[in-house]
Amino acid sequence: MPVVFEKCAEDGTSFFLLNTPNSSYIITVLKNGIVSHSGWGRRIEKWSGNAAIWKTDRGVNLPPDLDPRNLSLDTLPQEYGAPGKSDFRPSSIDVAFKDGSRALDLRYFSHNLIEGKPQIKGLPATYALESGEVQTLALTLKDTVFDVYVTLFYAVWAERDVICRWAEVENKTQDKIKLEKVMSACIDFGCSDFRMFQLSGSWGRERKAYIRELVPGTQSIESRRGSSSHHQNPFVALLAKDASEDSGEVFGFNFVYSGNFEARVDVDFVEAARFSMGINSYNFGWNLEAGASFAAPEVVMVYSKDGLGQMSRTFHDLYRERLCRGEWQLKPRPIVINNWEATYFDFDEKKLCALADAAKEAGVEMFVLDDGWFGNRFDDRRALGDWVVNTQKLKGGLPYIVSEMKKRGLGFGLWVEPEMVSPESELFKAHPDWCIHIPGREMYLARTQLMLDLSRQDVVDYLFETLSDIFASAEISYIKWDFNRYMTDVFSEKLDAEHQQEMPHRYVLGLYSLLERLTAKFPHILFESCASGGGRFDPGILYYMPQIWTSDNTDALSRITIQAGTAVVYPPSAMSCHVSAVPNHQTGRITPLAQRAFTAMAGTYGYELDMTKLAKDEIAQIAEYSALYKKIRSVVQFGDCYRLVSPWEKSGRIEKYAAWMNVSKDKSHAVVTVSWIYAEAYAPKIVLKLKGLDENADYKDLKSGNVYSAKELMYFGLILANMWGGNASEQILLVRV
Ligand code: GLA
DSSP states (O other): OOEEEEEOTTTSOEEEEEEOSSEEEEEEEOTTSOEEEEEEEEOOSOOOSOOHHHHOOOSSOOSSSOOTTSOOOTTOOBSSOOSSSSOOSOOSEEEEOTTSOOOOOEEEEEEEEEESOOOOTTSOOOOOOSTTSEEEEEEEEEESSSOEEEEEEEEEESSSSEEEEEEEEEEOSSSOEEEEEEEEEEEEOSSOOEEEEEEEEETTEEEEEEEEEOOSEEEEEEEOSSSSOSSEEEEEEEEETTOOSSSBOEEEEEEOOSSOEEEEEEEOTTSOEEEEEEEOSTTOOEEEOTTOEEEEEEEEEEEESBHHHHHHHHHHHHHHHHTOOSTTTTSOOOOEEEOHHHHTTOOOHHHHHHHHHHHHHTTOOEEEEOSOSBTTOSSTTSOTTOOSBOTTTSTTHHHHHHHHHHHTTOEEEEEEOTTEEOSSSHHHHHOGGGBOOOTTSOOOOBTTBEEBOTTSHHHHHHHHHHHHHHHHTTTOOEEEEOOOOOOOSOOOTTSOGGGGGGHHHHHHHHHHHHHHHHHHHOTTSEEEEOBTTBTTOSHHHHTTOSEEEOOSOOOHHHHHHHHHHHTTTSOGGGEEEEEEOSSOTTTOOOOOHHHHHHHHTTSEEEEESOGGGSOHHHHHHHHHHHHHHHHHHHHHHHSEEEEEEOTTSOOTTGGGEEEEEEEOTTSSEEEEEEEESOOOTTOOOEEEOOOSOOTTOEEEETTTOOEEEHHIIIIIOEEEOOOBTTBOEEEEEEEEO
């Protein structure tokens, strides 16, 4: 069983040993009920319970006995940091009681071992399907004075190196209490010999990898934007000093939440690191009535003893198999043409049909109609909220255009941005109070639009009805769900002053409930999330929508970095990647078609360009790429990923190119892709050692017909031809013989 509980009779402590295939996580309950963290690392079968390292006196008097002369929790590693009682590190929870006091003294109250993984009410989370797959420890702590209970959940996966943590606070006092901060997970590592890995950026350059040393003080990432954001992804990994792509210990943390978050590593005065992750306490407050409880979202914690690469593969498998849901979860994703960069707002049904003709010839399977099909939406300044087809632009409406696509053998997808409203719209006229705003203050617009207040049930119900009508109005098999601004002027007309700080979290809960209802009602629809590209690329969203538009930046070279960063956590099946026109619309750069195609083939593949302007031979070339992708897509979308050369490995030689591999789960097929970043004359020779192949097998290169042993490919490698002119990208397909 993954969870072992033992009492150590001699000194009155007891401990929990949580075991995954390669890791152990140890919680010690001290004699006085303080719940201490005793380590997380490579799997051990037995724990002495001695925990000698944690009892070492570091200059302050330490528990377990809490010598009454000098009580201090300041350096004791804890499972959940309580405020106001001598642990001066950032707390995991802040509560204001009726008397105005804010101290909490949390001690062990009870524990419960649950077979399987309980749901977290109203929140997305990973799930267990089979018996024995997960065992969950629910460890309840209670304040020594007030009847406030904090239950820490640890869902331990038997066959994956994953522990999922979340927390629930229950108020059993007679009075309301105010939660000012509730972290989902806290880990006191006891040392700070790590580097912190994060994925940061902006619109158009999302999820670039950054690595930094830990130093005393705080290193943190966060979002205060109402959504998880382009700027910081809710992901952190702590890399042991010697960890690399394929070796060393890595601890990965990902927050299953789409709103404001914070993740921080605080290194204290004895150079020990406390990691915390949860809802951002900025603009957060929750009134917990007597008898009520509050659930903080899940943190997925992945352990890898084999470097960052193995951590990524563990995340990928978990997310594909036990986070994503629905009919499309494990189905090969169609090749899409999206008309956005092809037409922007300037289209009618004839233009769309012409584009569909070209796309069909190019091997496309799904036509996605982007922004501009509804209301008075001739540009991005108006009409969001008016979800009625504009029959001036689209004669015959959606049924007609869908039937035209069907005639061509194409599925049909539609863009919507339901969480928004334009001030110039019928919806805004009818319900000016539905947008997020503070009465009496100027409303700040972004992209000339406002956010709807999804913390309100009436708004959520309205959206459910309106969207249901559209989704049912024609044979729509794909929805691109966009979200193009951040939350400002945080306020809801439905909440009183005391409850205003609940609004950002209530918004996220409202969004989740809407998505839950819609995805249940339209199970055949493939939902793709988008937020000005990758502004809401998080596991909370993946629970409802199994793929996400990775970035509005479709430039092949930019995409190498963006996609490599994204794939550190998220599986290729989740990453939408399209081939677009040159010069690229975001960077003005010209890259060869092969490079655009091979780069886009790292995820779910599609196109985003005006194919009607392409010459016959270009369409034929694109058709070949589509055919190739159809051949490899199950390997790419559902196989294992290996980074051969990462864009963040900073060394003069390496930055010239990136290389990655996708290997089918049974290791029978592999796709190797190399993408060059710049050309050099008389360049140093590059040897590319492959990974993840079946060591005892031979593989045939499908292009040359050459057969190699896997060992030769992995231990000696391939010598790469250097980039020359337009030869900027290569793909090698290998089949086991
Ligand atoms: C956002 C999306 C784009 C496109 C436009 C339409 O920017 O990221 O892909 O859908 O909106 O307005």
